[in-house]
Amino acid sequence: MIDRTHIGAETEEVPILVEGGQLRLFCQATGETNPVFLDADAARAAGHERIPTPPTYPQTLLNLSRFAKDLVFDVLQADLARMLHGEQVFELRHPILVGDTLRLRQRVADIYDKKGGALEFIVLETTARNQDDVVCAMLKSVAVIRN
Template identity: 35%
Template sequence: MGIFDRSAKGHITPVIEITIERGALIFFAETIGETNPVHLDTRAARAADHPDILAPATYAVVVGTLAGQKAKRRGQPDILELINGDLRVLLHGAEDYTYHGPLYAGDTVQVENEITGFSDPKGGKLEIAHITTRISHPERGLLVEANRALIHRLS
């Protein structure tokens, strides 16, 4: 039918721990043009009742990427390997995030990915892999849930 390995449905990757480093977080905030001091300065963040620098919402993408890189260094297959993603025809589809709690500098979070399913729109001209990434804190629970679609263009 398609290229994706449908037997990967339901696979959950091993949890990877990532520590959110203050310097990397500040660099990211500056790079995206963030000007709110709670994302750039510890004193400002604490004055606003945060325990440390608050990560911008889009930093969840970085955390997911760092987890994927760490897993790869450990010899674990990445999502593309698990689903048999073919970069010659792979497209990035929709992506949405649900935020349950903030990420802070100094947090050590756990990241896992689940291959939640596959679909075949456009009369089989496309196939889509549906991936859910969860970022959790051991004390504060689930912080971010990201759903994304990876698409193979088949014709």
């Protein structure tokens, strides 16, 4: 069983630059063709100061970030061989634009079990703040551990 005392554990803030090249690769990989996400002129014509990112792009930034301690593996010591991805939620609060520097912080929001402990759930929440300290996105992911 995963130790519930780790609820509330969090990482340090990690800065990550929102790069145009990474965004283009993301759009290519996901089949995104909206010119607003690919071209500065189209973005300005749509009323954006700079090129914005698609709604699910913050997950890519999370995947690219390097936390000094990984909450799931280092802190909770969860076994990857028994882990499944259960849920992903994106809450966008403010546009994320190419050139922004986001600061990501992740925390263990909850740990619970079902089926008499046969399944354990780890709820991770990540906050993404921009260089102006504005919360741009909240990400929630749920990992399921099969016991």
